[in-house]
Amino acid sequence: MSIVVLAGGVGGSKLLWGLSRELPAAALTAIVNTGDDLELHGLSISPDLDIVTYTLAGLAHPVQGWGIAGDTFRCLELLARYGLPAWFKLGDQDLATHIFRTQALRSGMKLTAVTEAIRRALDVETRILPMSDDPVRTHVLVGEGAVQAIHFQDYLVRRQAAEEVRGLEYRGSARANPSPEVLEALAAARAVILAPSNPLASIGPILSIAALRDRIISGKVPVLAVSPIVGGRSLKGPSDKFLRWAGVEVSPAGVARFYHSLLGRLDGMLIDGADADRRGAIEALETRVGVAATIMPGPDEKRAVARATLALLEEIGCPAPRS
Amino acid sequence: MSIVVLAGGVGGSKLLWGLSRELPAAALTAIVNTGDDLELHGLSISPDLDIVTYTLAGLAHPVQGWGIAGDTFRCLELLARYGLPAWFKLGDQDLATHIFRTQALRSGMKLTAVTEAIRRALDVETRILPMSDDPVRTHVLVGEGAVQAIHFQDYLVRRQAAEEVRGLEYRGSARANPSPEVLEALAAARAVILAPSNPLASIGPILSIAALRDRIISGKVPVLAVSPIVGGRSLKGPSDKFLRWAGVEVSPAGVARFYHSLLGRLDGMLIDGADADRRGAIEALETRVGVAATIMPGPDEKRAVARATLALLEEIGCPAPRS
Secondary structure, eight states: OEEEEEEOSHHHHHHHHHHHHHSOGGGEEEEEOOTTOEEETTEEEOHHHHHHHHHHTTOBOTTTSSSBTTOOOHHHHHHHHTTOOOOSOOOHHHHHHHHHHHHHHHTTOOHHHHHHHHHHHTTOOSEEEESOSSOOEEEEEEOSSSOEEEEHHIIIIISTTOSOOOEEEEETGGGOOOOHHHHHHHHTEEEEEEOSSOIIIIIHHHHTSHHHHHHHHHHOSOEEEEOSEETTEESSSSHHHHHHHTTOOSSHHHHHHHHHHHHSOOOEEEEEGGGGGGTHHHHTTTOEEEEEOOOOSSHHHHHHHHHHHHHHHHHTTOOOOOO | OEEEEEEOSHHHHHHHHHHHHHSOGGGEEEEEOOTTOEEETTEEEOHHHHHHHHHHTTOBOTTTSSSBTTOOOHHHHHHHHTTOOOOSOOOHHHHHHHHHHHHHHHTTOOHHHHHHHHHHHTTOOSEEEESOSSOOEEEEEEOSSSOEEEEHHIIIIISTTOSOOOEEEEETGGGOOOOHHHHHHHHTEEEEEEOSSOIIIIIHHHHTSHHHHHHHHHHOSOEEEEOSEETTEESSSSHHHHHHHTTOOSSHHHHHHHHHHHHSOOOEEEEEGGGGGGTHHHHTTTOEEEEEOOOOSSHHHHHHHHHHHHHHHHHTTOOOOOO
16 A cells, blocks of 8 residues: 655656655655657657656756766767757766666666666665556647647747747657556555656646546545645646646646546645645635645755645544555 | 778788778778677677777777777676676677677668667778678687587687697588678778788688688689788788698788688788898799788887888789878
């Protein structure tokens, strides 16, 4: 019986790190967005899986939200000299993960097994599951007039999320199945936590897989979200642009309504103190609200948010096992 | 009309560097062994092409005979942590070459075109041609009793060429064709130089391609070798072990007879002063002998050997264009 966290990259990895320090290893499982996955330079890259794994391994860069702390970029410099695009910052150490993953996938291993091998090699105790072994590729529609569909990483990294969002596609989603490991983890879940990740571009692709979403809906265990919106703004990244496109209010209440509409319920939501005065709109969904300082710059804040999340879970009748 | 050098890795790259400093760029073409090429970690690696290209680009490590000077090994360290074999020392910068080559080959480019793109990106003026676009893989037979065939790089790098050579196979050679570019270069050659590389494991694979060898035989232009043997020993690497296996005397005369038997002629051979007293055995093949200090630790020695090679070519009636 484990707490299952649906997570994107940066916000998800921070909450997961905090929870991993507050819970026994066997009591926590991450289901991670793979809609950002891309093929670049012939390499299979899984940005969200990597930042989650690196963060839990204590290897992640503490600020930038991607890559390994202290990594170098010697390979990338020469790749650029060969005329290959260098907008996606592949560190020298980081490359090893992509090379290993690419070769393992090509040899027939499932992404779930590759992810397991990587986290074990990096001594990560928390189980990390890709949302699916089938490819889902999130594309963002941008542009005035003639709208163009670009890969999410292209939008986020190369174009710095500067353009307004005109649409969103979870390509491959209709044909994607959750892995057996994801279904087993959800069947054994004592609660499901939606991490403070981009609701549309990180949590959205996970919940776009029908059999996965249905398993949560039918699962009856508490569903709790940690708001990625603080004081009307995204904590990090372009969540607000995606929410606006979707007609969702850029507020914890807007996000709560969005998740409620997808899953039919939202049992709890942790919001920041900055939004405490507007908790009523969330409580109107029969959602129990917890209030805490939810910004997580350092390890102390990550553990504090994890503890506040677990306290809220306990309030809604789901005490967590203590480590 | 260009001087064509058949080359393996270290010795070949040194002579080529010297010649590149003594000749106009258009007057020199390298045809390089690809029998050492291997697939490792899903990457297409061409060790001899790389050391030749890096050397001509002024990037090569000055001593070790492979890789880029000052390169780091951060990716390799993490690859090893993922359980991948780390005996083949892939530097971080070096990896860019393999990643670029792998992706280009997979997209349908010929190795010749990939090699051309790499040398141009690295500002190398000398034309570098792989011996073939078809795969040839040199395998070494080793072991007592039950003989085992291993890839040449496995023998050379992982096993440090410690074992006696029981046999040699140029796998794929019978089906391999020289590229059109190689045939054109040989048709336009004013002379063919066999670099001081391993006669059996570096020059041998090139000459094992029948149409390439036949083109040299029928070409009538002077063929000249620079001896890779000095004072009864290999300059670098295990040439002597291969010569002994083949029943070839480990001496310049032995190498001269070997090339003479393959090509029907050897018009000239540059040997080291240490072997000058045994020049008669080479001259008995109607081979003109030049004597010089042929060990090439630094740039001055490389240029001196290049000049001695060109002087010998001139003696046998083939003056080189001067830069």
